[in-house]
Amino acid sequence: MRPKLTFWKLVFVFILAVGVYATFVRFTRGLGGSTYLSDKFPWGIWIGFDVLCGVMLAAGGFTLTAAVYILNINRLHSIVRPTVLTAFLGYLLVCVALMYDLGKPYNIWHPLIMRNPHSVMFEVAYCVMLYTTVLALEFSPIVLERFQLYKAIKVVRAVQIPLVICGVILSTLHQSSLGSLYLIMPEKLHPFWYSPLLPVFFFLSAIAVGLAMTIFESSMSAKHFGQQLELPIIQELGRVLLVVLAIYGILRFEDLMHRDALRLTFRPGYETYLFWIETVLTLILPLILLLQKKIRTSAGGLYATAVLVVLGFITNRLNVSITGMESSAGLRYFPRWTELSVTALIIAGGFALFGLAVRYLPIFHNHVVKEQTLEEPEVAVPAGVLSHVGD
Amino acid sequence: MSKALLYDATLCIDCKQCEAACAEKNHLPYDDAIAAEDRQSEHKFTVVLAKGDKYMRRLCMNCSDPACASVCPVAALRKTPEGPVIYEASRCMGCRYCMIACPFGVPKYEWNKLAPRVQKCTMCADRVLAGQPTACAAACPTGATKFGDHDELLNEARRRRNDNPEKYVDRIFGRFEVGGTSVLLLSSIPFEEFGYPSQIPQDPLPLFTYRVLSRIPDFVPLGGMVLGGVWWITHRREEVAAAEGATEETGSSSGRER
Numbered sequence: 114m115r116p117k118l119t120f121w122k123l124v125f126v127f128i129l130a131v132g133v134y135a136t137f138v139r140f141t142r143g144l145g146g147s148t149y150l151s152d153k154f155p156w157g158i159w160i161g162f163d164v165l166c167g168v169m170l171a172a173g174g175f176t177l178t179a180a181v182y183i184l185n186i187n188r189l190h191s192i193v194r195p196t197v198l199t200a201f202l203g204y205l206l207v208c209v210a211l212m213y214d215l216g217k218p219y220n221i222w223h224p225l226i227m228r229n230p231h232s233v234m235f236e237v238a239y240c241v242m243l244y245t246t247v248l249a250l251e252f253s254p255i256v257l258e259r260f261q262l263y264k265a266i267k268v269v270r271a272v273q274i275p276l277v278i279c280g281v282i283l284s285t286l287h288q289s290s291l292g293s294l295y296l297i298m299p300e301k302l303h304p305f306w307y308s309p310l311l312p313v314f315f316f317l318s319a320i321a322v323g324l325a326m327t328i329f330e331s332s333m334s335a336k337h338f339g340q341q342l343e344l345p346i347i348q349e350l351g352r353v354l355l356v357v358l359a360i361y362g363i364l365r366f367e368d369l370m371h372r373d374a375l376r377l378t379f380r381p382g383y384e385t386y387l388f389w390i391e392t393v394l395t396l397i398l399p400l401i402l403l404l405q406k407k408i409r410t411s412a413g414g415l416y417a418t419a420v421l422v423v424l425g426f427i428t429n430r431l432n433v434s435i436t437g438m439e440s441s442a443g444l445r446y447f448p449r450w451t452e453l454s455v456t457a458l459i460i461a462g463g464f465a466l467f468g469l470a471v472r473y474l475p476i477f478h479n480h481v482v483k484e485q486t487l488e489e490p491e492v493a494v495p496a497g498v499l500s501h502v503g504d
Numbered sequence: 505m506s507k508a509l510l511y512d513a514t515l516c517i518d519c520k521q522c523e524a525a526c527a528e529k530n531h532l533p534y535d536d537a538i539a540a541e542d543r544q545s546e547h548k549f550t551v552v553l554a555k556g557d558k559y560m561r562r563l564c565m566n567c568s569d570p571a572c573a574s575v576c577p578v579a580a581l582r583k584t585p586e587g588p589v590i591y592e593a594s595r596c597m598g599c600r601y602c603m604i605a606c607p608f609g610v611p612k613y614e615w616n617k618l619a620p621r622v623q624k625c626t627m628c629a630d631r632v633l634a635g636q637p638t639a640c641a642a643a644c645p646t647g648a649t650k651f652g653d654h655d656e657l658l659n660e661a662r663r664r665r666n667d668n669p670e671k672y673v674d675r676i677f678g679r680f681e682v683g684g685t686s687v688l689l690l691s692s693i694p695f696e697e698f699g700y701p702s703q704i705p706q707d708p709l710p711l712f713t714y715r716v717l718s719r720i721p722d723f724v725p726l727g728g729m730v731l732g733g734v735w736w737i738t739h740r741r742e743e744v745a746a747a748e749g750a751t752e753e754t755g756s757s758s759g760r761e762r
Contacts, residue, residue, distance in 0.1 A: 143617055183734050215598045220595075234577040274735055286724075296713045300705065438604075
């Protein structure tokens with residue numbers, strides 16, 4: 114145990130050091146001196162991975178809160194806290210990434226007062242801003258509980274359901290709108306990825322990734338934080354994931370067929386290979402795995418499927434934002450070391466913050482006990498249904 | 505009264521007076537080295553391209569319904585009723601969505617500056633608003649670049665092509681492309697030869713996003729109501745179950761199990 118810990122700490126320190134230096138380069142030499150972005154290729158990995166994937170990976174937050182608070186699936190209640198924590202951290206890190214990518218990061222607040230409601234980016238900016246606030250509030254009971262501020266918790270709980278509903282609406286809007294960003298370039302984005310259904314695909318895949326990330330995290334938490342793996346919960350998530358992936362797959366291929374792009378997928382080429390990597394990871398392998406009851410009900414099988422789905426949709430977002438744009442730009446883009454190390458720094462920061470939060474805040478422990486004690490009055494007094502939300 | 509530019513490549517002599525005038529007007533450096541550069545950049549808003557003895561200008565098309573202005577989250581880019589698409593650097597936060605959205609690849613970025621601006625031809629908005637022609641049109645010695653009223657210039661372009669159909673390709677670039685532009689082009693060889701996109705929608709590009717974006721105002725109250733309704737139903741079930749459990753107090757506690 115001990116040497117392993119030291120190794121990962123070493124990796125972390127290395128990422129931190131290089132990342133800090135890359136940050137220095139970015140803010141002293143500008144975007145030109147720190148990235149391989151150019152007039153022909155203005156959006157790189159900071160948008161493609163840090164923002165598009167970052168928001169997607171944080172989708173567990175709205176998926177799970179909707180399932181628990183709106184659909185009232187109480188079995189999933191015990192993983193709400195780690196999932197909301199991940200979502201909150203995810204959105205904070207997306208905001209950090211934007212500070213690197215924006216040419217004038219100190220103007221990031223401009224959409225607040227300079228509005229252009231016809232812009233998808235404006236809508237995304239507003240939704241992300243509001244949803245980060247919603248997540249902060251959804252997360253706040255955990256911090257308040259740590260400092261035993263029970264009166265404040267009551268205030269937050271009183272508005273919990275409206276908050277969750279706002280969160281789901283805001284997420285639906287901006288998860289899909291990240292796809293809508295690309296609707297305006299029908300002549301630029303490769304036909305494998307340009308589709309009038311882009312917003313639908315981005316939304317459905319956000320749900321799939323939200324579920325997969327929740328499975329992934331539950332398994333990881335079980336391993337590293339000594340939590341009991343709650344198998345029935347994960348099985349439940351796996352079943353829903355199967356349905357979402359099936360719907361996504363049918364829509365994706367029907368759309369390719371209707372746009373006459375399906376035959377292109379068998380013509381060898383750069384885009385074709387990446388299209389099939391994406392399709393194998395997002396659809397073919399996960400569907401094969403999930404359709405087998407033995408795998409669908411085993412912790413290991415579900416964990417492997419979740420990893421595939423997450424990797425697959427990361428490939429999908431990078432394909433939309435980078436692979437699909439390269440041909441029309443007439444170049445191949447590969448990120449510079451500074452771009453990669455800033456991204457690594459942000460990911461490492463996410464892991465570190467998650468670890469710290471788990472150590473110092475009541476994310477996992479005593480959770481099951483607490484829920485049982487709250488169960489009694491809730492059933493006896495129907496008006497107190499709200500009392501357990503936020504745990 | 506919308507203004508426009510008509511560029512007739514058959515009249516162009518590749519003197520690059522328009523390039524020089526543009527640089528001077530926009531306070532940009534201009535020398536022989538820059539004159540030799542054959543692409544638009546953050547320090548060269550217009551360029552005369554040559555293919556043998558055929559020439560073609562590239563400049564911002566100043567679209568009637570510009571993608572760049574529609575995507576800008578802070579409205580730093582704006583279409584003026586007079587024609588020019590203008591840019592306000594103080595609003596810009598540098599997201600570069602305009603660059604990726606423009607079908608002609610016009611907006612360029614000051615990549616090496618710490619407070620970078622988007623740079624592009626703005627059709628000499630200040631001159632046009634003051635009733636003057638653009639700097640490039642004023643400098644053109646042959647009349648290849650002509651400034652005037654949009655509808656009149658379009659008629660003139662049609663007349664020129666009808667009078668000499670063998671001299672021009674059968675297309676006035678900018679008449680239908682992305683819903684029309686404030687720069688109209690005539691050429692004797694295909695526009696694609698000079699890097700103009702070969703396949704370009706005739707619908708204004710902002711329509712592609714507006715079809716989706718316009719549904720949001722309906723979605724928010726509807727989504728809120730549906731989610732609220734679902735919440736009410738799922739929790740009502742629980743309440744009813746609890747109430748029924750309470751009336752059957754005499755029996756076992758099995759009623760509470762879900």
